[in-house]
Structures are given as C-alpha cells and as structure tokens.
Amino acid sequence: MAGPLTLYDKIIDRHRIMSLGAGVQGREERLLLYVDRTVLNEYTSPQAFSGLREAGRKVWRPQAALGVVDHVNSTAANRTDVVEDKGAQGQMDYFARNGRDFGIEMFDVLDPRQGIEHVVLPELGWVLPGMVIAAGDSHTTTYGAFGAVGFGIGTSDIEHLLATQTLPYTRLKRMRARFEGPLPVGVTAKDLIMTLIRKIGADGAAGHALEFAGEAIDALEVEGRMTICNMAVECGARVALMAADEKVFAYIAGRPRSPSSAMLTEAQKTWADMRTDKGAVFDREIVIQAAQVAPMVSWGTSPDQAGTIDDVVPDPEAVAADKRAGVVRALEYMDLAPGTPLSDIRIDRAFIGSCTNARLSDLRDAARVLRGRRVAPGVRAMISPGSSSVRGEAEAEGLDRVFVEAGFEWRQSGCSMCLAMNDDVLAPGERCASSTNRNFEGRQGTGGRTHLMSPAMVAAAAFTGHLTDVRALKLLEA
Amino acid sequence: MEKFVSVKGVACPIPAANVDTDVIMPKQFLKGIDRSGLAQGLFHNLRFDERGNARKDFILNKPATQDSRFLVVGPNFGCGSSREHAVWGMLQYGIRAIIGTSFAGIFADNAANNGLLLVTLSASEIAALFDAVGPTGREILVDLEAQVINAGDLSIAFSVDADRRAALLDGLDRIGSTLRQADSIRSFEAEYLKASPWLCDRIDA
Numbered sequence: 001m002a003g004p005l006t007l008y009d010k011i012i013d014r015h016r017i018m019s020l021g022a023g024v025q026g027r028e029e030r031l032l033l034y035v036d037r038t039v040l041n042e043y044t045s046p047q048a049f050s051g052l053r054e055a056g057r058k059v060w061r062p063q064a065a066l067g068v069v070d071h072v073n074s075t076a077a078n079r080t081d082v083v084e085d086k087g088a089q090g091q092m093d094y095f096a097r098n099g100r101d102f103g104i105e106m107f108d109v110l111d112p113r114q115g116i117e118h119v120v121l122p123e124l125g126w127v128l129p130g131m132v133i134a135a136g137d138s139h140t141t142t143y144g145a146f147g148a149v150g151f152g153i154g155t156s157d158i159e160h161l162l163a164t165q166t167l168p169y170t171r172l173k174r175m176r177a178r179f180e181g182p183l184p185v186g187v188t189a190k191d192l193i194m195t196l197i198r199k200i201g202a203d204g205a206a207g208h209a210l211e212f213a214g215e216a217i218d219a220l221e222v223e224g225r226m227t228i229c230n231m232a233v234e235c236g237a238r239v240a241l242m243a244a245d246e247k248v249f250a251y252i253a254g255r256p257r258s259p260s261s262a263m264l265t266e267a268q269k270t271w272a273d274m275r276t277d278k279g280a281v282f283d284r285e286i287v288i289q290a291a292q293v294a295p296m297v298s299w300g301t302s303p304d305q306a307g308t309i310d311d312v313v314p315d316p317e318a319v320a321a322d323k324r325a326g327v328v329r330a331l332e333y334m335d336l337a338p339g340t341p342l343s344d345i346r347i348d349r350a351f352i353g354s355c356t357n358a359r360l361s362d363l364r365d366a367a368r369v370l371r372g373r374r375v376a377p378g379v380r381a382m383i384s385p386g387s388s389s390v391r392g393e394a395e396a397e398g399l400d401r402v403f404v405e406a407g408f409e410w411r412q413s414g415c416s417m418c419l420a421m422n423d424d425v426l427a428p429g430e431r432c433a434s435s436t437n438r439n440f441e442g443r444q445g446t447g448g449r450t451h452l453m454s455p456a457m458v459a460a461a462a463f464t465g466h467l468t469d470v471r472a473l474k475l476l477e478a
Numbered sequence: 479m480e481k482f483v484s485v486k487g488v489a490c491p492i493p494a495a496n497v498d499t500d501v502i503m504p505k506q507f508l509k510g511i512d513r514s515g516l517a518q519g520l521f522h523n524l525r526f527d528e529r530g531n532a533r534k535d536f537i538l539n540k541p542a543t544q545d546s547r548f549l550v551v552g553p554n555f556g557c558g559s560s561r562e563h564a565v566w567g568m569l570q571y572g573i574r575a576i577i578g579t580s581f582a583g584i585f586a587d588n589a590a591n592n593g594l595l596l597v598t599l600s601a602s603e604i605a606a607l608f609d610a611v612g613p614t615g616r617e618i619l620v621d622l623e624a625q626v627i628n629a630g631d632l633s634i635a636f637s638v639d640a641d642r643r644a645a646l647l648d649g650l651d652r653i654g655s656t657l658r659q660a661d662s663i664r665s666f667e668a669e670y671l672k673a674s675p676w677l678c679d680r681i682d683a
Binding site: 014015017018020021022030032034036043044046047050055057060061063064072085087088090091094128130131136137138151152153154155156157159160163164165166168170202203206207236238257258259260263264266267270302304322323325326329419420421428438440441442443446 | 493494495496498500501504505508509510511512513523528553554557558559560561562565580582583584587588591592639640641652653656657659660662663666667670674675676677679680681682
C-alpha cells in the first residue's frame with residue numbers, strides 16, 4: 001500500500017491508464033492520463049479540428065467537450081454575431097461548424113449561456129471534484145477550487161485529447177501554500193494570490209501542482225477560491241488545487257449540468273476522500289500569515305512585480321542583482337520613476353473583467369465602492385461581466401445601475417480587455433487599473449500599461465483617478 | 479514535424495527572465511484558423527516599430543543574428559498564455575532549439591509536440607554558454623543524438639526525456655501511437671465511468 005498521498009496524486013492515480021516509462025532529469029513517471037472533460041474556445045481550437053479532419057479522425061467522447069466563444073467576440077451592449085474583424089469572424093464561424101461536424105455543443109456569442117469559459121463551466125455545474133480537466137487556455141487551473149485537476153494545454157494537445165480522451169502526461173512535483181489565520185477586513189482573494197506570486201516569483205511554483213490550504217482559504221467562498229487557483233499559473237503552477245468542502249458541494253448542487261441530487265449523494269462518498277492525507281509529503285511548503293496581507297497592486301510587467309498599495313516603485317539599484325535588468329526594463333516600459341508612491345500613480349482607464357475577477361461577488365465588491373460615486377474626470381471605465389448569466393444576475397439586483405450611474409460602461413461578456421483580442425484595447429501609453437491576471441508588455445494593447453489589482457481596488461482607482469487603498473474609502477451599502 | 483538530429487547554426491542571446499508568450503507572439507497574429515504567417519509575428523512588437531520598420535537595436539535584427547537557428551534564453555521562458563502560435567512562429571522563423579535554465583510547462587509541451595527542441599541546462603552551464611555566444615551571437619552545434627552542445631571550445635552535455643527525444647529524432651505521430659492503445663483506453667474508460675456514474679449523469683444522451 002502507498003503511504004499518505006496528496007490530493008494531486010490521488011486524482012492522477014485514479015486517471016492513470018498506463019505507464020509510458022520513467023522520465024529523466026529527476027523527473028517523474030510518464031503516463032497516459034484519462035481526461036474527464038474539456039472546454040474549447042474559438043482561438044486555440046481551430047487547428048486542432050483541422051488536424052482531425054486531415055487525418056480522418058473523429059472525437060472520442062463529444063459529450064465530454066463543450067465550446068464557448070469568448071476571446072475574440074465583441075462586448076458591445078448591442079452586439080450581434082457579426083464582427084468587422086475578418087479573422088475573428090472566421091474563427092467564430094469555423095468554431096460553430098466544428099461543433100456541428102464533430103457533435104460538440106457550442107455556445108455562440110448570442111447564446112444566453114455565453115461567457116468566459118472558466119466562468120461558464122462552473123456556473124453550469126460542469127466541474128466536479130476529483131476530475132481531470134485539460135483545456136486550451138492557461139487559466140484552466142481555475143477548476144482547482146473544486147478539487148479538480150485543471151491544466152492548460154496547447155492546440156496539438158487539444159487535438160490529441162479530442163481524438164483519444166487522453167494525454168501523455170508527466171507527473172508534477174507537489175507544493176503547498178498555507179494561508180494561516182483569518183483574512184483581514186478589506187483584503188480579498190486577489191490580494192492573497194498576488195502576495196504569494198510576489199513572494200515566490202513568476203516561476204516560484206514551476207513544475208509543481210500547487211495545493212492551497214489554511215484558515216484564510218477555508219474562509220473564502222468558492223468564487224474567491226477560483227480567483228486564487230486561476231492566478232496560480234502566474235507563479236508557474238501547472239495545476240492548482242484545494243480540497244472540496246461543503247461550500248463546494250453546495251455550489252455544485254442544482255446547477256443545469258450538475259448530477260441529480262441522488263447522484264450527488266453517491267458522489268460525495270468518493271469526494272470525501274478527495275483531500276490530502278495527513279502526513280503526505282510535499283516537495284515544497286510555504287506559509288503566509290494572512291494577517292500580514294494588504295491590498296496589492298502591480299507596478300511592473302510580470303505579475304510578481306507588485307507591492308502593497310502603501311509601497312513605492314522600487315529602485316533597481318536596491319533589488320537583487322539577478323532581478324535588476326528586469327526591473328529597469330519594466331520601469332522604462334511602465335514609465336515609472338523609482339521611489340514614486342504607488343498610490344500617486346494616475347490612471348487613464350479602469351477595467352473590471354476576466355476569468356480571474358468578473359463573477360457576481362466581484363461585481364458586488366466593486367459596486368459597494370462605487371455606489372453614489374462618480375468615475376474621476378478623464379478616466380474611461382468599463383466592466384465586462386464574466387458571463388451573460390452573471391450579467392443577468394447583476395442586473396436583477398441593480399448592480400448595472402450602480403456602474404452606469406458611476407460612469408462605467410456596462411458591457412457584454414467576454415475575455416475583452418484582459419488580452420485585447422477584440423476591439424477593447426488600450427491605446428499606446430494608456431495606463432489601466434485592471435482586475436485581470438497579466439501585466440505583460442502589450443497585453444491590453446500595444447504600448448498599454450497594466451496595473452493588476454482586485455475589483456474593489458479598480459473601483460477605488462476609477463473613483464479617485466489614481467491607485468488608491470480601498471480601505472480608506474467609506475463603503476456605502478444599498 | 480521536421481526531424482531534429484544534429485543542427486549547426488547561429489545562437490542568439492535573449493537573457494531576460496520571464497519572456498512571456500504575449501511578447502513572443504502578440505495578439506494580432508492569433509486570428510487565423512491555420513498555422514500560417516507566424517514568422518512575421520515572432521517578437522513582433524520588439525522587432526518592428528508602429529510603422530512596421532525593423533527596430534535596429536533589437537538583437538534579432540542585427541546582421542549576425544537575423545538567421546539564428548537557436549536562442550539562448552533566461553529563466554521561465556515562454557510563461558503566460560497557452561498559445562501554441564508562439565512555438566509555430568519560432569519554427570517558421572527558423573528557430574530549431576531553445577537553450578535555457580527553465581521553460582514554462584505549457585510552452586515546453588507545445589515545443590515537444592512540434593519538434594522544437596528545448597534544452598535545459600544548469601545556471602552555471604547557461605552562464606558559460608552566454609559567455610561563449612557573446613552579446614551578438616555565434617555559430618554553435620546542437621547534437622541531439624549525442625546530446626551535446628558545442629560552442630567553440632565549450633562542450634556541454636544535456637539530456638532530454640526519452641520519449642520526447644525519440645519523437646524528435648524520428649518524427650512520431652503522437653495521436654496515432656496513442657490510438658494503438660485504443661483498447662486499453664476503452665476498457666479503462668468503461669470501468670472508470672461505471673465506478674463514477676455521476677460523471678455521465680446529464681452528460682450522456
């Protein structure tokens with residue numbers, strides 16, 4: 001019998017079809033992994049379907065795949081299924097055709113279930129504890145919030161997965177991050193994960209499955225846990241995991257694609273064991289005291305180049321030698337001078353959206369800050385709900401009016417200005433407070449400058465016109 | 479997939495850490511439904527200015543390195559987005575191998591699936607290789623059969639996962655080779671789904 005196991009190893013063991021031999025370089029066994037489900041989008045899947053066509057192959061288990069248009073579509077309030085961009089239109093048309101030809105259900109841009117893939121799947125009840133879900137998007141790590149192994153793959157592996165329901169797989173090393181103690185008031189899931197990324201670096205969890213644990217994690221609702229697992233890829237984790245608990249079981253129950261309640265009762269017997277055994281060994285452990293976490297903002301062009309809102313822009317001369325060139329380059333791109341207080345940085349744009357932070361709880365957080373307030377003069381602010389369902393739920397509770405009255409554009413759903421593949425882009429030199437996940441050069445538009453932060457912090461910056469500690473603003477309840 | 483046995487060519491140094499796939503292949507090159515036209519996209523915003531003119535200060539625009547076959551890179555190369563276009567663009571440009579200390583996981587898988595060799599070296603080995611290649615690049619030899627890099631007097635041994643090396647040397651059809659195990663997959667799947675019937679509920683017609 002094996003000794004105590006991590007949650008990651010338990011899930012991989014349950015999906016292991018056969019060995020593909022030992023790896024080298026001290027790495028672990030290669031194996032053929034069974035994949036439960038996948039989600040497809042219009043921009044990383046086309047060449048996979050073309051590959052299947054060229055080889056005359058069909059999809060192994062079409063009902064285990066679901067497609068949703070999210071990356072290239074318009075988020076205009078009055079959008080149609082036609083866009084001016086011929087490339088984007090070609091991708092959406094080919095996507096629909098692939099769904100028809102291969103028997104895969106696809107949500108087009110006008111479908112009421114459309115939204116960002118990693119928001120849509122959980123709200124459908126498509127993600128269950130103990131699953132392996134691989135998909136053509138790096139933020140597939142989101143599903144770790146449900147105790148599911150989720151990881152991003154490229155287009156060749158999408159084709160392999162569609163054709164065989166499997167992937168050749170190298171087992172990862174195991175890492176655990178514990179957030180001890182309760183979460184301070186005014187601090188969000190986004191601040192926890194940005195704190196970890198800053199601490200361990202953009203490759204701090206590379207090659208590892210990263211499990212999150214501790215009181216502050218347990219205290220989060222499922223949506224906040226998704227934010228953390230989503231951004232785990234920004235410190236290099238290929239997989240993020242959290243043990244599923246009663247909150248997860250309650251979240252899953254009653255959703256359109258969730259198993260029936262009788263089936264869920266049966267499933268929970270298996271899921272009860274879907275947690276890391278006491279005494280299981282991690283290759284690396286890290287502990288963060290949640291009490292020391294404060295609202296975070298990024299100042300650079302890598303997600304680990306960030307600080308608390310009361311920090312200043314770092315001096316390249318004062319950072320470690322191996323980080324210096326990166327800081328110099330980042331400050332040049334971001335047009336920031338060393339020693340500038342982060343809260344003095346003025347913004348041109350504010351964006352709330354993305355698979356990281358555009359769920360209903362995120363919108364509520366932002367609305368609490370914006371209620372009865374106006375966006376600062378000169379700031380263009382927009383919000384793109386994580387899914388069309390989230391948009392509808394937000395409207396039902398009047399959040400749209402709060403945003404519109406504050407001067408935000410209330411847009412339709414999509415990846416939007418997180419990666420700016422549609423026409424939601426920053427102009428060169430524009431500076432944006434953004435609830436997204438990546439501050440890479442050009443990410444939100446060529447020459448655009450991104451500051452990552454929580455939705456509440458974006459709302460605060462939109463109101464004052466500069467990066468702002470949201471805890472200093474009085475919150476007005478409905 | 480083009481086979482990789484032994485390749486000689488210019489190695490270009492790109493020492494920055496955390497070079498992400500947004501920088502390697504910017505969004506404006508992601509709108510196709512095929513793999514074409516991506517050589518132009520490689521490092522596009524670093525190689526070209528707003529008017530499309532080559533930026534003379536970017537390393538791949540120097541006369542000595544514009545026909546590079548190899549990149550020697552900093553840590554965590556290829557982080558960020560899963561876009562395989564980054565790897566397709568490398569190969570279309572003519573890059574056959576990338577040598578560094580660490581590569582992001584998805585990027586590494588994409589490279590392996592397309593015959594782009596990634597060589598992982600230790601920090602001291604990569605420092606020696608950066609020294610040998612110099613700031614403007616030089617010709618080196620990457621021999622996958624012997625698993626060795628030669629740069630002038632410098633010779634560095636490396637190792638690659640056995641199945642990935644075989645695929646690079648022989649150009650294997652991965653899906654075809656997995657489908658030879660179709661019976662094993664089918665019997666695993668039947669047993670697995672029988673033991674976890676909730677995985678089929680409201681999914682199977």
